[in-house]
Amino acid sequence: MHAVILAGGKGVRLRPYTTALPKPLVPIGDQHAILEIVLRQLSSAGFTSCTLAIGHLGHIIRAYVGDGERWGMRIDYATEESPLGTIGPLLNLRDRLPESFLVMNGDILTDLDYADVLRRHRASQAPLTIATYARQVRIDFGVLTTDASKVVAFTEKPSVDYRVSMGVYGLSRATLDGYTAGLPLGFDELVLDLLKTRNPPHAYAFEGYWLDIGRPDDYDRANAEFTTHQSLLLKGA
Numbered sequence: 001m002h003a004v005i006l007a008g009g010k011g012v013r014l015r016p017y018t019t020a021l022p023k024p025l026v027p028i029g030d031q032h033a034i035l036e037i038v039l040r041q042l043s044s045a046g047f048t049s050c051t052l053a054i055g056h057l058g059h060i061i062r063a064y065v066g067d068g069e070r071w072g073m074r075i076d077y078a079t080e081e082s083p084l085g086t087i088g089p090l091l092n093l094r095d096r097l098p099e100s101f102l103v104m105n106g107d108i109l110t111d112l113d114y115a116d117v118l119r120r121h122r123a124s125q126a127p128l129t130i131a132t133y134a135r136q137v138r139i140d141f142g143v144l145t146t147d148a149s150k151v152v153a154f155t156e157k158p159s160v161d162y163r164v165s166m167g168v169y170g171l172s173r174a175t176l177d178g179y180t181a182g183l184p185l186g187f188d189e190l191v192l193d194l195l196k197t198r199n200p201p202h203a204y205a206f207e208g209y210w211l212d213i214g215r216p217d218d219y220d221r222a223n224a225e226f227t228t229h230q231s232l233l234l235k236g237a
Contacts, residue, residue: 001045001046001047001048001049001101001102001115001118002047002048002049002050002051002097002098002101002102003042003047003049003050003051003101003102003103003104003114004050004051004052004053004089004090004093004097004101004102004103004104005024005035005038005050005051005052005053005104005105005106006053006086006089006103006104006105006106007022007023007024007035007052007053007054007058007061007106008053008054008055008056008058008079008080008083008084008089021057021060022054022056022057022058022060022061023106023107023213024038024061024106024107025060025061025064026213026219028109028222028223028226029223029226029227029230032226033064034106034107034108034109034213034222035061035064035065035106037109037233037234038104038106038108039065039068039071039073039075040071040234041114041233041234042071042073042102042114043071043072043073044235045113045114045115046115047073047102047114047115048072048073048074049073049074049075049076050068050073050074050075050076051075051076051077051078051093051096051097052065052075052076052077052078052106053077053078053080053089053090053093054077054078054079054080055079055080055081055083058077058079058080062077076096078092078093083184084182084183084184084185085184085185085186085187085189086185086186086187087176087179087185087186087187087189087190088183088184088185088186090103090171090176091176091179091180091181091182091183091185092181092182094173094176094181097173098173099172099173099174100118100121100122100170100171100172100173101118101170101171101173102114102117102118102168102169102170102171103168103169103170103171104167104168104169105167105168105212107167107212107213107214108166108167108168108210108211108212108213109209109210109211109213109222109226109229109233110166110168110206110208110209110210110211110233111208111209111229111232111233111235112131112166112168112206112208112210114168117129117131117168117169117170117204118170120170120202120204121170121171121172121202121204122170124202126170126172126199126200126201126202127171127172127174127175127194127197127199127201128169128170128171128172128175128190128191128194128201128202129169129170129171129201129202129203129204130165130166130168130169130191130201130202130203130204131165131166131167131168131169131204131206132163132164132165132166132203132204132205132206133163133164133166133206133207133210134161134162134163134164134205134207135161135162135163135164136159136160136161136162137159137160137162138157138158138159138160139157139158139159139160140157141157142154142155142156142157143155143156143157143158163203163205165187166206166210166212167212169187170204175190175194209229209232209233211225
């Protein structure tokens with residue numbers, strides 16, 4: 001099984017932690033970087049190879065990860081000379097990719113079964129499988145429904161339930177056909193294009209532990225929770 005880890009972003013929202021370090025290498029707990037945890041999880045799940053899509057401070061990631069031998073994986077690299085979005089880096093890799101593979105952000109902590117996501121993706125024959133997580137958003141205002149100048153409904157500070165993308169996907173190589181290598185392509189664009197077809201993406205619902213480390217308070221939470229969740233995140237790794 002093969003995975004592509006997207007690790008080329010600048011981590012702007014996580015500054016000042018990412019001023020000198022790429023976001024996937026910021027430390028979690030006393031001994032681990034986010035990327036190390038992810039690679040250990042992938043190896044434990046049976047992934048034998050991985051491509052790291054790097055850009056900002058990518059040379060530091062190369063120096064830290066190397067060829068992947070210490071995780072029992074073969075790791076290679078794809079370098080973005082300019083930002084290509086979430087899916088854009090994969091277009092330059094297309095000829096190096098297997099028929100189906102896992103794609104994930106390099107800045108998430110989760111006990112998601114990565115191998116099962118890829119197995120389910122293959123079984124579904126969908127062009128794209130999106131790992132999803134339940135979120136509830138509380139609106140801190142009274143919400144009005146209006147019809148012209150009339151108020152026809154009112155809800156005081158409602159909560160809205162969503163399923164959000166976890167930043168982990170099963171993807172088929174053929175899904176990339178028709179897109180031009182070297183041009184930016186976002187995950188949002190790909191999903192909207194697929195929704196126009198007769199073969200839309202599939203969802204993989206997950207209810208376990210998931211934390212997207214996008215902002216300083218997320219990073220603080222990750223460090224606060226890591227000791228409690230370490231055995232869960234690194235089980236078998």
